[in-house]
Each structure stands twice: as C-alpha cells, then as structure tokens.
Amino acid sequence: MSTAYLAVDLGSSSVRVMVGILRTVSGAGSLVIREAGRFPNIPVRRPEGLGWDVAALHAGVVEGLRSGVAAARAAGAEVRGIGVAAWGVDYARLTADGVLRDFVRHHRDADAVLAAQTSAERDLAADYAVTGVLDQAINTAHQLRQDRAAGIGAADDTILLTADIFVHLLTGRVGAEVSLASTTGLLDRATGDWSIPLSAGLPALLPPIVEDGSWSGSTTPEVTAAIGADDPVPVFAVTAHDTAAAFMAVTDAADEGTGVVSSGSWGVAGLALAAPLLDESARREGFTQEIGAAGDTLLVKNLSGMWLLQQTLREWAEADGSSAAPIEMLTDLLAAAADSHYRGRFDPADPSLQAPDGLTARIAAACTATGSAPPTSRGDFVRAIVDSLAAAYADTLRVAADLSRRRLERIRIVGGGARNDLLCALTAERSGLPVIAGPVEASVRGVLLQVAVAAGDLTDAASARGIVVDDGDGPARFHPAAAVATATPTIGDPS
Template sequence: MSAGVSGGRIELEEVHRFPNRPVRVGGTLHWDILSLYQGVLDGLREAGPAESVGVDSWAVDYGLLDGDGRLIGNPVHYRDARTARFTERVDPYEVTGMQFLPFNTVNQLLCEPLDRAETMLLIPDLLGYWLTGTIGAERTNASTTALYDVSGREWAWELIDKLGLPRRIFPGFLESASPLRKDVADEVGYRTDVVKVASHDTASAVVAVPAATDRFAYVSCGTWSLVGVELPAPVLTEESRLANFTNEAGIDGTTRYLRNVMGLWILQECLRAWGGPPLEPLLAEAETARTDTVVDPDDPSFLPPGDMPARIAAYCARTGQPAPEGRAQVVRCILQSLALAYQRAIADAVRLSGRPVEVVHLVGGGSLNTLLCRLTADATGLPVVAGPVEAAALGNALVQARARGLVGGLAEMRELVRRSAGVRTYEPRERG
C-alpha cells in the first residue's frame, strides 16, 4: 500500500498484491517466507520512490537465525499442530498479561531445538532485517509472545530463564529508523528508511480507529477478530486472567486490552470447502435466513484448516443443537455467533477495566460485511461504526507520517482518519 498525506487528508493506494500460501512439508505447516519477502520487494519497486517504509504483520510467528545471520528453516505456521499439547499456560499472567492460546510464541519456542539459534525475529522484524541488515525487536509485536513484561516494557528475563530458553535469542528493541541495505536499494530502485511502526497489524489497526473520545470498543475484524478497549495501563487481575483477556502493547505506551475471537476464518474455510463460491450472494441469502443455532467461534475444532461445514455440524451434534440447513443458514450461524462473541468480549472488557463504552468501531475487512455489522449492533445494543477497511495499512502509514512531522499525536492521527476514511454507522435495532 502506498500512502500520502496532504490537504488535511490521508489517502491509500494499493500498488501490489501477492499471495500468502502456507506450505505443508513433512507433516509441518510452514510460511513460505522467501516468497513473501519477494512480494515485499516487488511491492516496494512498484510503490517507489517512497519517502519511508513501515512493515507490519500478524503476531506470534518468528524465524530463527544462526550465528551468521542466516535463517534456520522456514518459519512454522501458528496453525500447525505442534503446540496442541499445551493446554495450560506456562507464563505468569501477572507479568505477561497474555491471553492463553496454545500457539503463543512461548509454546512454539518450547517445541524448537534452539542449539543452533542465535536470534529470534518475529515476522515483521525478520523482514525488516532482510531489508536493512539491522537486527531488533518492536514492542507491540513482542508483547504478543507471552515472553514480554507488559508493565516493565522489556523481555520477561526471569520467565525466560525459568523456562530454559537462551537469553541470546531475544534481540534488543529498535528505537529508530534504519536505511535500506545498499543491495536492496539497488534492487528496488531507490534509497529510503524503514521506520519503526506498530509492527503488529492489530496495533496498527487500532491507531486508525476513527474514535473521537476514549469511550470506545474496537473490533479489528479479519481472519481473526481482536475485540477490546484502549487503556493507559494493563489490567493484570485474577479476574482478567480467568476471563482470558490479553494486554498487548499499543503505540505511545497504550495497552490494547482485548480478547482474541476466531473471526472470519471460519467463514473463509467454509467458502473453501464449498469450492470458492462468491460471498455476496451468500450474504444476501443469509440476511433472510433464520437459525437459532450458535457456535463458540473459539472452540478448538475450528482452529486448524479443514472441512469447516462438517465441523460446525459436529459441534451442533455435540451441543444438542440442530445443524444449519444449507449454505445461507451456515453463514447466518457463523455471523450471529461472531456478533454474540463480540458482545461478550466487549461486556467483559467494560466490566474488568472499568472503561465505559459508548460506540463500537469495527475496522478491517469485516467492516465490509453489512450483515455482521448489523448483527453486532443488535447484539451489543451500541452503534457500530464500520471502517476503515484498510485500518492496519492506515495506522502503519500514520506512524510513518508522524515520524516525518506530517501529523501529531494519536488524537490528531484519528482526526485525520475521520476526515479521510468513509465510514458507515449501524444503529441497534429494537429486539422483538
């Protein structure tokens, strides 16, 4: 994505798109990281010359470097089954503040032979290293590892030692921009700097939430849905741990207090199982479809790739509910289940944090799903402001713009989004 700031507005333009296809080798699911890096280079060439670059990606996954800075094998995908044996947390919540998920970075590292590893770099840090030659970590993504002291804003060294993980693999934190390597600059055709942005895509997306006050909840909705509130400090109570809430770092010392909800992954896998039919006609049918069946989007059976319609039917059999009949009912079941999961997460966030919420901002690709937005407004009883769609790219660009002196702090960034991004508001309908 290429971004420009002028006339009190920020504009995005898609300049290059490339596939992200995981590859299973020898029974292990990997990211095709070299293909992704080539896509980044091609995109930089198409977007150039750019005044700066920022990299964000999903969380949790990483690459390991040897002593010569070379990658030791392709990074393993978090949906790989290797961490399924982890059913209880190994990190103290009062330190890491992390929601328990079996694929958290800490659990992945406990599955690794680390004798050859000298450095662990999360995915955006790995891409940044290849672009610039500079090794370092970024805090918003580091905070998702369950190996980060969310209050001290440093690696959780005591936990790292207790688990027997080598301290040497945890890099220092980057605090400034780094120039492209000469060979990379020659390849893309220009010289520029890679700016330290919020490298966790959800952290970037939250930057671009067009909120006018602090009394908002957000749903960053894509493959995953991240549902929560923005706070000045983490919530590390026992009640928060039991509710499985996570405290992830945001920009400027903020805390993203949220719960991970499985998200539109379930719908995406249904479409794949059905042979890839267009989504819009199915959503139109689902508008009038009726089913009372509700699934728990976070049930472990929905995590791996596979035949999702069959898994929904199996879940219904286990829970004594009638299975949805036909594709439109399946879609309706998924979306109303997500909306109810959002409602529960927002209610819990308000209760546990004490932060009142007057509006829900639903950003990301899911904001295009009119039915999901309506169902979320109905479930929460709050207005839902849908958009921007490319929230992560906008938040990334806004932090770069601030680094260049084109925009001020977080409030000014969000004001810029409100002036620039088309949004739509869905009011809750009366129940009856």
C-alpha cells in the first residue's frame, strides 16, 4: 500500500515543495522523499519597505504541488495531505473584506531604532515571563508597531503569519498555527492564546489559534484544478515554524541527551523541553522559547547561520564579475578554510551582521573587535565564519544544558549546514561531543511525518521518527569529538 504527502517549506533563500511516498509492507513503513519543485525566495523592495513576493511564491508553490501530485500518481499513491512550514515573525494583512494586501513585511527590514524605543518603555522581564520570547526588533509585535508608524494597513486588518498565508491561499482558512504564533512575542504560554495585555493597541487583529494536527480544510476548487488533483486535497496544520518542524524530525522532550542545531540561513541551537523556563536566567542568556511538536518547548537561541557564508560568497562572486557563486567556489574555499591557520572569531548573533551588503567588511571589524587581527584571505574569512558558528553552537548548547539541568551526549546538526563537514567537525571539537549530521531537509521531513500522522497513516511522532527514510541525501554522518578521549559527555551537569 502506498500513500503520498506534500510538504511546502518556505525558507529564507529558497522554497521547496517535496513529495513523500509512504510504503507499508507487513506493517513496516518506509518513506521516500523527493523534490517536486524548488525556486528562489527573493524579497522585493517596495515603497513600504522590503517585503515578501507572495504572488511569485504562490505561483511556485502551486507549480510544485502540481509536480508532486503528478509524481504521486505515477507511483500509484493517493495524496493524503499537504503541510506548510516557513520562518516565523513575518506576516501578511488580510483586509476586513478578505483581500490579501500586496505588501508583506520582511524581518530583514525591521526598524531596530523604533523597537529599542518601544522596548525601553516596557518591562521586558515581565513580557518574557508571559511569552518566553526574547525581545528582538524582528518580533511580530515590533513589526506591527513599525506598520503603525509608517501608516501601513488598517486596524481592522487580520494578520496571517508566513505559513498561514499559504494555507489561506490553498484553503481559505484564517488562523494562526500555534508554533508559528509562539514566535510573535504575543502568545501567552500559560493560556495558549493571544495575550490580551500584550496585543492591546496593536494596529491589526490576531486570528484564532490553530492546534497542530488539526485539519485546516481542503484545497479550493481553483487550487485543486491548478495542481492537477482529482479531488480536493486535505491540508493539515503542522508545526509551521520551520525550526519546530526540523526539531520534530530528530528529537522530542523525552530525549534528554540530544542538543539540536538547525543550521540553515539562520542558525538555531537548543533543546526540546517538556515545559518552558519562563525565568530571568533564560532571558539574560538570550534564549527564546517557542512551541514545538506535541506541545514541547524549544529552548533555543537564534544565530546568524549559513547566511553569513552565502552573503560573503555572493559578494566575492560579484567582485569576480559573476552573477552567482558556483558550487566549486564554495568547495575550494572550504578546503582553504580547513588549511587556514587563522583563528580569529566573532559573535554570529551580533545584530550588525544581519543586514546584507558590505558583510565582509563588517565581519573583519567584528573579528578586530574581539582582539584578533582581521582575516586577509578568502580562506581566512570562511574559517572565521565556520569557526565562529561552531563555537557559538557549542557555547549555546552548553548554556542550554546548564539552564535545563541536562547532560548532553550528542549534537544533531540538521539543515544545509549538515553538508558542511568542516562546520560539523569544528562543532564536535568545540563541544567535546559527537556530532550527527543530517537530515539536510529536516524541516521537510518533520512536515511530511506530521501530515502522515494527521492523516491517520502513522501512529504518532515517536513511531514516525522510527521509520526508514530515503531522502536522496544518504545516511546521517557521524563526526567524533576529536577533543575527547572517551565517550564521557562534557556539556551540562545535572548536579
């Protein structure tokens, strides 16, 4: 028996539509995941600011779903559901008449000055005790205040968070999936609903909270026809923040020995816990806490991830007269970085490194600020980036383990960074723990497994993680901790 599921994963640099085909033989299941569509996610500059190009993204999503439906049909599998994941905090505005406004604000255009002015007037410790979300300029609450200052939208608009935009376009549903809602800085962790005090006075309405695993509706007649499906396809709410989906693919709160690094354009490092740590110690250490699968809490720190490497490669390619960096350029530079004797590092979480353009100069300045000589060769720059990320991952997981009184035994690096052997090896060296690299498409795997569970074809998340998965990328790779002579873990101590 074969069934199929479709995942839409809206990353910050590219969008993927993947098809998963579940084959069950004698009660044992295996999932084959293949790409049905991939296209770039390029923000657009509008008079209102930097924004999502929703029209182009929606067209690509529909085309990818059409290819996925065709692939399932060719495999003789029934498409049983669709799930959507994306990054957090950003949103669209739906007018009172149900029209999606053209401008969809992008977090890379967040007004840090306005956010700081607002934050200075608030009791940030009290806010954190309600939401578990670290105060940052990119938070939805601050972006909404940015809208108000710019006169964007109307007070009776309803916001739709990233993934929920596309669920709405597929089904007509208006709602906020709970894991995505937990990134906004507006969700009350005690009630599981929007905080009335924190949302009061914001220039928009907040949609109803939607729980994971619930049915969001089926594709509209127009979408059903456009994707080539014979019948409307169910769309299920999954952990729609891509970080939460990636965590679900490899761990849960019961797995106390595993720390996770989701290493994509953004880097997110942390642990899955059974309950949030809504205290001042977690806030002072810079941790934010979103809701994961099955109500878990993800105690994580946001870091600038592989985007730092992507942007420096883009700058160098442009300097060389090329429109894009070829893969050979990355391969050669990583080899040069492995041989480099440069050991300067910087803080990848530094907000000054979050904006594009002129990034190499800012990285050099950041290295100098820590007392190191600036990198001179491109190999030195790449070494500084990769070594800084590895150190940040190890340090972040060490603090997370201390806060949660856990002793970690391993680190899982998922996302695109799992392909970077130098990054994985340096993370093992810096942490003293073995690193398991992969899956690369962890958020996609998490979405597909959750759709299969929601459709009733897999029992639960734990059993879903246990099935054999072929995603075309090979098995996870193991990087031993070269700095440790024994298997004794070195991060965290419950005593």
